[in-house]
Amino acid sequence: MMEQVILFTILVGFLISVILSPILIPFLRRLKFGQSIREEGPKSHQKKSGTPTMGGTMILLSIVVTTIVMTSRYSELSVQTYLLLFVTIGFGLLGFLDDFIKVVMKRNLGLTSKQKLFGQIVISFIFYFILRQNEFSTTVSIPLTDISFDLGWLYVFFIIFWLVGFSNAVNLTDGLDGLVSGTAAIAFGAFAVLSWNQEAYDVAIFSLAVVGAVLGFLVFNAHPAKVFMGDTGSLALGGAIATIAILTKLEILLIIIGGIFVVETLSVILQVISFKTTGKRIFRMSPLHHHYELIGWSEWRVVVTFWTVGLLCAVLGIYIEVWL
Template identity: 75%
Template structure:
């Protein structure tokens, strides 16, 4: 029964994204909601200037409709579903504002770093307060051991760090056609399996709704991309997967399953630290996917390789959590 529900959710999410994209993409183009390309980025990306962005709206619409409808029909809507939608839409709205400022006000960097950070923190605090009101466990379990530690009120700081960190990590990963769409589908698919193994069916339905939505979006986002998800999609996906790891109490496992996002973030941190401390860069450009581009790899080769790495990380995370 549950296998059928999962398939319904994936297929529904996919179909919604595929059906509305051909209508929404021309709408974005008519509004001149085209992507501005950063001058310091790879020169090959300049040809992407003007490609419609804010396609994350397609993803969010598909996820919300799919998760609510499928859950209502086959399960029961509860606080987990609403919490995940809160984080998804909260970070999605923040990303939308960032994208809108870039496009409408012609400010290429969008919201300031402080404005974005404050918004991310506020959403994370609301998420924590709801969990606290329902006596949610503040313990963190270390995989492969019987050891866990209780953070108490410090768990609030952890949630802020986790949601802010991973929303920014997925934002950094969204730099090539189809890169984030594919790696997000893989990571959410892994958590759908893990949530299902714990009989957390509502969370599993939400996760596979994301898989279907981003795969449908990938049809139009694969190289050469006809639309970009923008911060509207990337911030929302990062916040949502961090929230899933918290609700399933698999926070540490997220570091493995989302290994591609972690590596992308570390490459930026290492690049900045090395340049400030030594005056030298480690990579030709960061995030690291640009390093491989500038090393002569085609964009498609970089994306497919990162997808493959994401699959390996996901398999490892599932193996550690379920079988070890």
């Protein structure tokens, strides 16, 4: 039974993405929803200008349909399911608005940082409010120790920090063909294992739906990419994985399982701090994946290396939670 649920959920998510992509990609191209490439980015990326973006819409559609269909069949649509869909769709819509402003209104930076942050905080606060209405635990535990903290009403700030932080972290990582698609599939796969181990089958099915959706998208997003997910996809995926970590009470373990996203974000933070304080850059360019491109690595080599590190992080996270 377990193997059937896992296989069918991934397969349904995969097929929906694969079927939608050949329909949506030409549609996006006709609407001229093409990606604008930053002038300061690697020169090799300039040839990607005009590649259809906002492909995250097909990921979102696949996740929502697969989750509802498979959860209704093999589990039940619980509060957790609705919360996962709410945050994923909410952050996805915020990303969609950002992408729309970039590609249609030709404002390359999209929403301002304050506008985007405000939207993320509102979604996070609503998520927290629903959790508290359902008497959800406000305790945060430290892996490999018996230490835990009951944050009480301060938990709202933790949730806002986690959702905003990881949605932006995945967004920063989305800079190379297939990079986020692959690392997300690995990270969500790890949380599917951990959710199933907790018998949180509704969360596990959602996680498997994401795995199938992003793997289907990867067929068209692998180098050379025929479509980019845009902020529509990356913000949604970041918000979703943070929500899963919160619902399974594995908040801190997300730092390990999502290690690639954390390191990418830290590279940006360190670069900014170093440049503002010393006038020198630590990396040739941040986020970190661009640094490796600029020292001569091919795009595919960077992506495969990051996938491999992401897989090691996921295995380590599972090992810590299940076997230690």
